[in-house]
Amino acid sequence: MTWPHGVGIGWRPEIAGFVAELPGLRFVEVVAESLAAGGPLPAGLAALRERGVTVVPHGVRLSLGGAEPVDPHRVAHLARVAELVDAPLVSEHVAFVRAGGLEAGHLLPLPRTREAVTAVVANVRRAQAELPVPLALEPIAALFDWPDDELDEADFLTEILDATGAGLLLDVANVYANARNRGDDPHALLDRLPLERISYVHVAGGAERDGLYHDTHTDPVPAEVLELVGALCARRPPPALLLERDGHYPPAAALRAELDALAVAAGHPVVT
Amino acid sequence: MSTPHPAGPTPPTGLAARQAALVATLVAGAPVPAGFVTDRVDAARAALLRKRAGEVARHWPLLAAGLGDAWWGTFRDWAAGRPTAGSLRDGWDLARELRDRGALPPLGAEELVVREAAHHYDGEQPPRHRRLPAFARAGDAVALQFAGRVRLLRPARR
Numbered sequence: 001m002t003w004p005h006g007v008g009i010g011w012r013p014e015i016a017g018f019v020a021e022l023p024g025l026r027f028v029e030v031v032a033e034s035l036a037a038g039g040p041l042p043a044g045l046a047a048l049r050e051r052g053v054t055v056v057p058h059g060v061r062l063s064l065g066g067a068e069p070v071d072p073h074r075v076a077h078l079a080r081v082a083e084l085v086d087a088p089l090v091s092e093h094v095a096f097v098r099a100g101g102l103e104a105g106h107l108l109p110l111p112r113t114r115e116a117v118t119a120v121v122a123n124v125r126r127a128q129a130e131l132p133v134p135l136a137l138e139p140i141a142a143l144f145d146w147p148d149d150e151l152d153e154a155d156f157l158t159e160i161l162d163a164t165g166a167g168l169l170l171d172v173a174n175v176y177a178n179a180r181n182r183g184d185d186p187h188a189l190l191d192r193l194p195l196e197r198i199s200y201v202h203v204a205g206g207a208e209r210d211g212l213y214h215d216t217h218t219d220p221v222p223a224e225v226l227e228l229v230g231a232l233c234a235r236r237p238p239p240a241l242l243l244e245r246d247g248h249y250p251p252a253a254a255l256r257a258e259l260d261a262l263a264v265a266a267g268h269p270v271v272t
Numbered sequence: 273m274s275t276p277h278p279a280g281p282t283p284p285t286g287l288a289a290r291q292a293a294l295v296a297t298l299v300a301g302a303p304v305p306a307g308f309v310t311d312r313v314d315a316a317r318a319a320l321l322r323k324r325a326g327e328v329a330r331h332w333p334l335l336a337a338g339l340g341d342a343w344w345g346t347f348r349d350w351a352a353g354r355p356t357a358g359s360l361r362d363g364w365d366l367a368r369e370l371r372d373r374g375a376l377p378p379l380g381a382e383e384l385v386v387r388e389a390a391h392h393y394d395g396e397q398p399p400r401h402r403r404l405p406a407f408a409r410a411g412d413a414v415a416l417q418f419a420g421r422v423r424l425l426r427p428a429r430r
Contacts, residue, residue, distance in 0.1 A: 067288035100292025102299055102355050105320050105327075108291075115287050143316040147307030212315050247326060 002026070002054045003088050004200045004240035007263045007271050011055070015245070016044030018252050022259070024271035025053055027200075029242055032057035032090065037080035045085070055085040056200075058092070062127065064137075065096040065110040070123040075130045082133050089199060091136040091169045092127070094120060094160060111146035112156040117163070124164040136167035136199035141174035141215035143181065153178070154192035167199035172232060173244075176225050177206060177215045186228055190235060200240035203229060203262055217246035221258055229265040241266050301353025321348050324356060332363035335384070338377030346370070364393060371410045378428035381413040386424060389417035 008027040011019055019028060030045060035057070041049065049055060059078050062070055082090050095107035110116040128135055139157055151159070161168060170193065179186035203226075205219040221243070232238065243262055245255065256272040263270045296302035297313060298320055304313045325347040329336035336343045350366050357365065367384040370376040376384065388408035393399035405418045413428040 067286070067291055096291055099288065099295045102292070102295045104295050104298055105324050105356055108294065108298070108316075111287070111290070113287075119287055143319060144309055144312035210315065212312075214319060 001086050001088050002052070004054055004056060004242070006240055006268045007259055007266065008054075008200075008240060008242040009259060010058075010242060010244040010246070011045055011048070012246065013042060013044070014247075015249055015255070016042070018255060020044055020047060022271050024269060026271070027054035027056065027240060027242070029056045029058045029091070029244075030085070032059040032078050032081050033061050035081045035084065037077050037084070039084055041084065049085060055087055057081045057085060057087055057090045059090065060093065060107070061097055062092045062123075063095070063097045064092055064123040064127065065094055065108075065116065065120045066099060066123065067096075067119050068099075070126050072126075072130070075127045078127070079131050082131065087133055089134045089136055089167065090131060091138055091167075091199070093138045093140050094157065095140045107140045109140060109142035109145065112149040112151040112153065113146075114150060117151070117156065117159050120160055121163045124160070124166055128164065128166070134167060134199075135164075136169040137161065137164075138169035138171055138202065139174060141171070141177040143212060143214075145182070152192075154189060158194055161194060161197055168194060168197040169200060169202060170195075170198050170232070170238070171202035171204070171215075172228050173202065173204040173206060173215050173221070173225050176222075176228050177213045180213045187231055190228075190232055195232070195236040195238075198236070198238045200242060201229070201232070201238045201266075202242055202244055204244040204246075205258075217244050218248040220250070220254075221261070226261055226265045229262065233266050237267065241268070299355045317352075321351055324351060324359075324362070327359045328363045328366070331359040332367065332380070332383060334382060335363055335367050335377075335380035338379030338381075338383075358398075360399065361393075364399070365395065367410075368395075374411075376410060378413070378430050381410040381428040382415075382424055384408075384410050385413045385415035386422050389415040390420075390422045 004027040006026050009019055011028040011030045028048060057078060062074050064070055078090055093107050097104050097107060175186050175189055203221055204215060204217045205221040206213055206215045207219040241262055243259055259272055260270050293305050297304050298317050304310045325344055339346050356362055367376060367380055385408040389406050391399040392402050402417060408415050411428055412426060414426040415422055415424050
């Protein structure tokens with residue numbers, strides 16, 4: 001039940017063996033929907049819990065940004081999973097993933113409007129009422145914006161966090177991706193986000209395709225993202241940073257090098 | 273709540289309707305709603321398809337491996353404008369369509385017959401385990417299920 005601290009990695013079955021052998025590891029994240037609410041935990045994850053490694057369930061399908069009320073069964077699942085791993089907190093996204101009876105298959109951006117703030121705040125409060133632990137919210141990477149934004153990203157997020165008391169799960173790769181694709185300065189966004197509310201930080205790799213930067217989680221972490229991690233830490237060091245990798249897993253040495261680079265950029269002890 | 277939209281088909285109002293219209297654009301072939309940057313929405317649509325192709329390949333590894341370099345193009349052409357029914361059923365529906373066109377590679381045929389011998393799937397409802405013994409065939413590939421055990425009786429012709 002220890003709050004996330006230091007450098008962690010997203011636990012995935014494909015890299016369970018690699019993660020199990022990281023001697024300094026103190027926290028991981030697991031996709032909440034991949035766990036059975038009634039247990040048992042996958043063996044690798046259970047072994048980490050026995051070692052005292054903090055496990056944070058990370059929801060990806062709650063659709064807190066949907067105009068419809070969040071599905072209570074999905075919230076209940078997240079709550080039970082949080083208890084199953086004795087989590088100190090859980091996290092989800094400021095996004096929607098379905099509408100009109102169709103699944104989008106990924107996280108979609110909200111219009112940055114008052115109406116959307118109201119909808120997401122209502123859903124976050126519904127979730128918080130049922131969750132046994134605090135909730136942290138993650139802004140997403142988006143390839144497009146809605147045409148009628150009324151708020152900029154910093155104001156939009158700050159209003160949601162202020163109204164809900166939720167923590168901020170800041171994904172530095174998403175900050176980089178959005179700024180690059182919009183032609184904005186990512187440091188300017190860091191200057192305006194409520195960094196004191198950060199619960200932990202995500203870092204992931206991506207790649208450019210057809211002139212757009214895609215936050216793929218299947219490519220190496222670019223140097224620019226690591227530099228932005230350094231810029232964030234110079235402003236206010238976050239308590240914990242987590243590497244997300246979701247496919248095209250590289251050899252163990254390459255993954256260890258990414259974790260080490262993240263630790264160095266953030267001034268945390270290496271975990272490898 | 274929002275600034276007026278440019279001219280176009282009568283835009284939906286209200287967040288629920290607008291979110292539904294956007295998802296329909298991204299996964300069901302609906303036109304891009306007025307006001308959005310078309311190139312960017314197209315890029316998001318392609319990225320969603322690529323992610324979906326990867327997820328279906330994880331559920332149907334032999335089908336994807338059998339198609340090799342043609343997997344992505346085959347999946348994209350089949351899936352564009354067709355909302356997902358989940359990775360298992362997406363791959364199943366695609367494998368059946370390829371079978372019917374005579375375009376199912378041997379590895380995919382074997383994966384399909386093993387699944388079809390074990391499960392009843394009507395294309396509408398989620399697949400469920402068969403209780404009675406069953407044969408399944410696709411081209412030359414034949415599988416038999418008896419008492420829940422599935423055997424590939426005859427492989428597909430290479």
